[in-house]
Amino acid sequence: MDKMRRKVIGAGGAGLLASSLPSGMAFAQGAPVKIGMSMPLTGGLGAGGQAALIGLRLWVDDINAKGGLLGRKVELLVFDDQSNGANTPGIYTKLIDVDKVDLLIAPYGTNPTAPIIPMVKERGLLLMGNFSFQVNAKVQHDMWFNNAPWGDAKSWSEGFLELGKRAGAKSVAIFAAEGEFQQNLANGARELIKTSGLTVAYDQNYPGNNTDFSSIIRAVRASKAEAVFVACYPNESVAIMRSVNEIGLGPQVQVFGGGMVGLGFGPVMHGLGSLLNGVLNFNSYVPGMKYPGIEDFLKRYSERALEAKVDRLGYYLPPYNYAIGQMIEQAVNATKSLDHKRLADYLRKNEMKTIVGPINFDKNGERAKPALIQAQFRNIKDNDWDQFKTPGKQVVVWPTAEKQGDVITPFDKARKAT
Amino acid sequence: MFSVDLIFEAVLFGILLGCFYAAVSLGLSVAFGLLDVPYVAHPALLILGSYFTYALCQTGIDPILCGLLLMPVFYLIGIAFYRFYYETFEKRSTDTGVRGLAFFFGMAFIIEVCLILVFGVDQRTVSASYIGSSLEIGDYRLPYRMLVAFVIALSLTFVMTIYFSKTFNGRAIKAVGQDEGALRLMGANPVKIKQLAFGIATAVNGLAGAMLIIVGPVEPAMDRIYIGRTFCVVVLAGLGSMSGTLVAGLVLGIAESIVMMTLGPSWAPAVSFGLLLLMLGARPQGLFGR
Numbered sequence: 001m002d003k004m005r006r007k008v009i010g011a012g013g014a015g016l017l018a019s020s021l022p023s024g025m026a027f028a029q030g031a032p033v034k035i036g037m038s039m040p041l042t043g044g045l046g047a048g049g050q051a052a053l054i055g056l057r058l059w060v061d062d063i064n065a066k067g068g069l070l071g072r073k074v075e076l077l078v079f080d081d082q083s084n085g086a087n088t089p090g091i092y093t094k095l096i097d098v099d100k101v102d103l104l105i106a107p108y109g110t111n112p113t114a115p116i117i118p119m120v121k122e123r124g125l126l127l128m129g130n131f132s133f134q135v136n137a138k139v140q141h142d143m144w145f146n147n148a149p150w151g152d153a154k155s156w157s158e159g160f161l162e163l164g165k166r167a168g169a170k171s172v173a174i175f176a177a178e179g180e181f182q183q184n185l186a187n188g189a190r191e192l193i194k195t196s197g198l199t200v201a202y203d204q205n206y207p208g209n210n211t212d213f214s215s216i217i218r219a220v221r222a223s224k225a226e227a228v229f230v231a232c233y234p235n236e237s238v239a240i241m242r243s244v245n246e247i248g249l250g251p252q253v254q255v256f257g258g259g260m261v262g263l264g265f266g267p268v269m270h271g272l273g274s275l276l277n278g279v280l281n282f283n284s285y286v287p288g289m290k291y292p293g294i295e296d297f298l299k300r301y302s303e304r305a306l307e308a309k310v311d312r313l314g315y316y317l318p319p320y321n322y323a324i325g326q327m328i329e330q331a332v333n334a335t336k337s338l339d340h341k342r343l344a345d346y347l348r349k350n351e352m353k354t355i356v357g358p359i360n361f362d363k364n365g366e367r368a369k370p371a372l373i374q375a376q377f378r379n380i381k382d383n384d385w386d387q388f389k390t391p392g393k394q395v396v397v398w399p400t401a402e403k404q405g406d407v408i409t410p411f412d413k414a415r416k417a418t
Numbered sequence: 419m420f421s422v423d424l425i426f427e428a429v430l431f432g433i434l435l436g437c438f439y440a441a442v443s444l445g446l447s448v449a450f451g452l453l454d455v456p457y458v459a460h461p462a463l464l465i466l467g468s469y470f471t472y473a474l475c476q477t478g479i480d481p482i483l484c485g486l487l488l489m490p491v492f493y494l495i496g497i498a499f500y501r502f503y504y505e506t507f508e509k510r511s512t513d514t515g516v517r518g519l520a521f522f523f524g525m526a527f528i529i530e531v532c533l534i535l536v537f538g539v540d541q542r543t544v545s546a547s548y549i550g551s552s553l554e555i556g557d558y559r560l561p562y563r564m565l566v567a568f569v570i571a572l573s574l575t576f577v578m579t580i581y582f583s584k585t586f587n588g589r590a591i592k593a594v595g596q597d598e599g600a601l602r603l604m605g606a607n608p609v610k611i612k613q614l615a616f617g618i619a620t621a622v623n624g625l626a627g628a629m630l631i632i633v634g635p636v637e638p639a640m641d642r643i644y645i646g647r648t649f650c651v652v653v654l655a656g657l658g659s660m661s662g663t664l665v666a667g668l669v670l671g672i673a674e675s676i677v678m679m680t681l682g683p684s685w686a687p688a689v690s691f692g693l694l695l696l697m698l699g700a701r702p703q704g705l706f707g708r
Contacts, residue, residue, distance in 0.1 A: 043639050046539030206683035209643045211634055214431055214561060215678035222424050238541060238635040246552040267540040292452060309538040319455040
């Protein structure tokens with residue numbers, strides 16, 4: 001094919017494509033706005049990462065349908081960090097220096113995010129956080145804004161320990177994985193226990209590659225603890241719940257759970273089924289909570305998730321990833337700029353309107369008003385996806401403002417409650 | 419702080435855990451222990467066995483039966499793997515160790531990626547009446563899933579020990595590991611014998627993979643967890659010893675279980691590799707090696 005013919009066909013193709021675009025999608029001249037990030041698409045956090053990415057891509061589609069940012073098309077550059085924090089500094093260096101992205105979003109999770117915070121601070125770049133925990137507490141980067149609903153380390157265990165205490169628990173067992181996130185969570189609980197009059201009956205960490213928890217659950221049972229706080233990532237949640245069911249924790253246990261990340265993921269919930277009953281765990285969203293626009297988002301998300309073979313419920317991460325996009329959109333539109341300092345200044349001073357409710361940031365770039373809830377699983381049956389879409393299966397019991405019901409204790413009774 | 423009852427329970431559970439470790443290491447004991455092939459794709463094939471079990475279970479078949487049905491399929495996969503390895507590296511007999519290592523790492527990576535493409539990255543589990551409940555004897559509770567692993571490990575070890583010591587082909591496999599040239603002089607074809615051994619080593623992974631998904635949930639990258647532990651069991655046992663593999667698994671399982679209960683779970687990996695170092699220092703040929 002000669003060059004001229006190629007040019008003619010190319011121009012014709014481009015013309016056809018342009019004429020097929022809806023009117024709102026007409027982009028002004030200029031290169032696309034590149035947003036770069038790594039995401040755990042494989043490895044321990046892969047299931048969450050893939051679901052989160054669908055949420056973010058939905059926002060990219062929505063913003064491009066509206067004409068993009070500053071009249072320029074939005075392009076998302078994503079690399080798989082394999083859930084490994086050792087990979088993220090290299091990926092973000094490439095995004096900044098080679099791909100020359102305009103904006104950065106952090107990967108999902110604390111462990112992959114923690115290594116890149118010093119680098120973005122050194123370079124004076126805005127970084128939108130993605131469900132990480134306490135990664136900026138020591139570095140104090142003033143251009144970090146986390147989408148997560150939690151505040152400091154204590155905000156995770158506060159409700160759990162308070163509810164346990166009200167039920168009469170005096171001693172607590174803690175077991176946590178040896179990871180940045182899980183240890184931060186456990187440290188928050190340890191600090192609260194010191195000041196709350198509770199005692200520690202068992203406190204151990206386990207390696208991230210632990211495959212069976214029977215021995216740990218035996219030791220917890222032997223400690224006779226009355227509240228059992230667990231800080232784990234998704235991969236361990238199923239094995240822990242199985243061992244709890246097989247070995248038992250003893251009739252003295254009032255509350256069990258707290259910081260088990262996997263219990264917010266659809267496939268994990270579906271796989272565990274009735275084993276979830278009675279567990280009191282943190283959450284970011286459960287059906288019945290009223291956030292404007294979230295139900296429509298979840299409907300659209302669910303269709304894509306089924307095609308992509310990932311979490312079809314998507315309550316935990318996807319809406320919060322869509323919210324990252326909404327915050328970028330609001331800040332860029334208000335400042336009419338992609339300048340990181342101006343965007344950071346806007347994000348710090350203004351309320352963000354998102355599908356997970358209004359968000360204001362504190363001086364560390366975390367939520368000024370944490371919106372973390374504690375919910376108790378009830379009357380869950382095996383092999384039923386649809387049950388998780390109905391209110392009442394995960395009952396919000398803390399904080400009071402969001403409360404949908406009272407916590408059922410002790411744990412043995414809660415497991416049988418209907 | 420810890421009662422005798424608790425330690426006894428830890429030992430009981432350690433035996434079950436040890437049998438599980440032995441069962442997932444038996445195939446490697448044949449390929450690496452007897453044939454000296456750096457079969458680092460072994461854990462990836464275990465996970466492949468788990469995923470095939472998961473897929474078959476969706477039709478309502480019991481996971482153990484799935485494992486048994488997978489054995490002939492995995493036997494053929496093993497033969498294909500060896501044939502490729504032989505034609506590409508062993509036949510040319512240059513740097514087979516290093517190149518073989520790279521080849522099997524590559525295979526493991528390909529298997530992992532294929533699993534991600536087909537099944538996604540979510541954890542997969544199977545359900546059966548013996549998963550999620552436990553046998554109660556007085557105050558002791560033993561998970562049925564671990565008892566299943568115990569029975570599978572004992573059966574596999576028994577069958578393989580008999581096979582390698584009493585049958586012609588079994589003894590030929592042991593002989594090819596010791597002196598390939600001598601076997602050739604006896605009129606046997608070492609390549610065919612090795613192919614058979616590799617098929618058996620991989621077939622065992624079909625059943626062991628089913629056992630893996632019975633014991634706990636699996637995800638595509640999980641093979642990385644088992645590389646260290648399975649090689650540790652095989653080296654501790656003494657390369658190529660089937661009964662030694664069972665004993666090494668038991669030593670590791672009991673030690674880990676007691677350490678988890680007393681010192682804490684963080685120390686468990688140190689126990690595995692500490693024992694390996696001690697053994698290599700005191701008896702480099704392993705517990706049952708010659």
